[in-house]
Amino acid sequence: MAQIAIARPLSAFNEVSDNVYRSNFISSPTVKDTIGFGSPSKVISGNVRYERLLGDSEQSYYFQSRGEGVNDMYLHLGFHASAQLVQRTRVRAVWAILRVRHPLLASKVVMRDYDAVSFVYTSPRSSDEALMIADENLEYRSATKDELIDSYLNGPRTLSDERLSYLILSQSGISDNGLPNHDILICATHFLGDGMALHQFANDFFSLLGSTKTDSELETEVHDECRKRWSSSFNNAIPDSLESRLPEEGNRLCRVAAEIDFKRSQEKLIGGHAFPRRSATKRHTIVPTVAFDAQRTKAILKSCKAHGVSVSAALFAICNIAWARLTSDKPELPVMMYSALNLRPYLNATPANDSYWYLAVGYFNIIFPNFVPKSLDIASTFWQRAKSAKEQSTRAGKYPMIVSRSRLMARERGRRSRAWAREDDEKERGTWVPPEPSNDPKPKPHAPSTALIGLSLLGNLDGMYKHANFVDIKLHSLTTGSRQRSGGMLLFGYTFAGKLWISLGYDENGFDQEVVQTFWRNCLTAIDNFL
Template sequence: MSTVTFPPQPHIDGEQASASTSTRTFERRLGDSEASYFLPARADGVNDMYLRISFTAPPGLLTLERAHTAWAIIRLRNPLLASKVILKTYEDVRFTYDAPVSPNDALREAASAFEFRNETKQGVIDRYLNGPRTLSGERVSYLILSSTTPPDEATKGSREFGLTLCTVHCLSDGIAMHRTMNQFFSLVGSNKSSDELQHTLIEEWESRWGKSSRVNVNPLPAAMEDRLNAPAGRLRRAAALVDFQNTQHKLIGGHTLPRINAGARKTITYEASFDEEQTKVIVRKCKANGVSVGHALFALCNIAMIRAMGGMSPELPMMIYTALNLRPKLNPAHPSKSSHHFLTIGYHNVVLPSFLPTTTKTTHAQTQTRTRTKAHSYTGRNANVGATEKTFWLRAQSAKRQMTEYLKSDMLAARALEMAKERGRRARMWAAEDDGVAAPAPASTPSPSSSLAASAFSPSSFSSAPAPASPTLLPPAPSVAIIGLSLLGDLDALYDYSAFPSIHIRGCLCGSRQRKGASLIFAQTLAGRFHMSLGWDSNGLEPDVVNAFWHGLKSGVHEFVLPGSEMSSARL
């Protein structure tokens, strides 16, 4: 059975819902974290996210009719996906949501943000990352269903598909995107007929916007900052500010990937995946050494990067930044704001040594010679710098201690609020510079007491100007991360596989449109399989070093946590 071709205007026949007579519009201001992602994305979509799930399904299950209906239901349940972002001033950026006046209106609106393509995964992702921007302030989400397998060539009653969810980062994070994917699969992969799915859409609209609904309740979920417990009282706020500054001061990193300027940004994505048995071995090995797979990845990145960089500047530590899931810290939402799709992340850095046990020092000349060799001929091991398994696990355990200490701190929420405030301030300042206008006045914040202020130290990475020289104060240590690591963990708890028994997930890939010279690693387990990927700017970073790093990351998995096994890999 072939995919149904929908008419230009999708329509529910015999609609029994009571259509509204006028559009109802709701809005709220963006929080600091949201604004910090929206403002720099205006020009070229920096940080626009995507999540692609590869799966198989019966050809007749994934019709456009069912896909449009499921997408419309999801957008009713998660109104930020159907909203717009309006810039009034740098301090006043708003989500606006026009509630659909009828189920048919919701269906048409969802269809306008949906596309079916006969295109490969590489084509879909490359176009999204390197082509003209897909999203905008007017269209904050987009869903792409793709397949290159003709329906009549489906094997054993199943056809291969790819589902790519695209969202602006200011309303989304990894957990939100995976929950939305689960919702889509649960709807379109259920045993409901197409008519029954449309009836579900009518019920969803009626419960929210019908005559008997509470039409005056703003359905937009609150900003993260409004659901975290802020320190109460002037003294506690001042103490929180000093704690945040002191915490940032401890983050020392003196390494960066070597940059080039070979043209406009071009993001390349590398993938590595592990089957279910390999994933079980990895999890058991990490657990036996008292760490999670995520903690081990910090150590893997650290060692692979040292080898790729040739052990340069061993006197300075190496810093890797990561995002934190702050949803467990949020206060409960109002029942009317039941959406799961919103941005809720914090940030932290793991600092590890930048040297390995060695018997012979590697000279800078040797390093330069090695990095000029082709990546495919580099084995990932420096003959003079061999990391032992003990060193690897000690660094994984160090990463665990740093992450655990930060996540379990009573100051976590306060630090997240201060970081959001600082990110928002910088984003507004840079937006004004980009637009060629006067910088906005900083938002007023409570000033700490003089004694507390005197003990606070603002690291250079957060200062708008260098601190004045002082004979009693050493220059600030460098505080730069060499790469980012996004760890989503085991995502199987977010998916109800029993709700879509005919759909079988085969793999996942996530990433974002990047700044020039950027790089970011994603790692997660889905459907029992561990996946990791690296997105990097091939025109902004030295290819030999990045390729050596990626090779070293994969070979490190074999060396430390999965000896004697093979790993499939791909390049987009």
């Protein structure tokens, strides 16, 4: 469990119930009030404040993030573009447009109690105020890609309850085609949204940045966005939580059946393998990354297609074989890995003006044997396991009770996160009292449920980035991840710019280095051998 600093509850706002928006209309400012925000003609309205409680999923990520910023997301994109396209005035205008369209990016978090944590969004009074606030959350640096990522992952936390998103741009040399090479780091807390939101945002960002609009026209668009949203009552500025978007639970019998199903599904999660850990005073995350060129990537995709599996399914099997080659310990226990499940297809329909910045992820597990049968050649075993991963993934996504499982899992994760947060705060204050020991003389034995590693498999990202919309910008590299807790590890796999990318983000101080490095080499060797 991550150590969390004390969060001081704030009491500046009135409490509201979940999914209820409360606005506080302030009279439109006078000309004097607009000093520093532009001419009176740019004033839209008085500030409008919206607030809603975080849902269970959002809370589970929020409480982990306090203090050290565990799970704070980043998306790095390297690109070639003229210096004119990345001038601060232009980037600021694009950033302001998107912050108005997606209010969670410009929101804050207020915690009053462990079950009363809220998003609070205050609309800008004018387009100039929107530009000014966007500029305050935009930074230009002179740093390489690796320096940007290392600083975000291992340095002081960039984000906070007061700043849930941030942009960093840097220029790092000249490309072969004579254009400057730029790096952008898009930063956002995980309780704001998920990978789908992050990549959709990046596509929209570059579509605006690389458009034919002038800087002045983009600033006019900031004004138009503000006027469209705030010149009249706008009742859903903050997107609803995952739990409120899921279809209704049904009658009491349905709820009982769902709870039984959820309990049984949890009992089936059996895994007995983990990387050996070591204690360290300081976490240090590294992200070794390998990109396969376009020709090699096409061959890998062709091989997977010929065997009826996706690259994502193959990567589960790659990790399984890599671990089996590393250790023969506990062959009687299976290997369990976990991954995120996109829940957006299962949600109720939402209003047309709704933002895509919201959290909508569930989880599923892939379980394999931890041995290679001697009666089969290892290539056959590999493809059998890749097909098993495909079947398990498909079964998880198409399971009839996926909605109830997701809701109950979110509820359980929210409950645990609140309990752990309270315990951490009490330990920090020196007021924690350990629970009474159980009086049950014969606790029920249960199978181990240890996960070896998590996989974030993003698929073909070239399907999300509409490169034709920004022909004067050439995206050439992408790295993504999040700040980790001590002993964190996550493997990423995706296709971008015609290349297959594999990266392993992990705390190099939290594990036996020889074991992790051998596992990583085994993964790359298995890719060469089987794909």
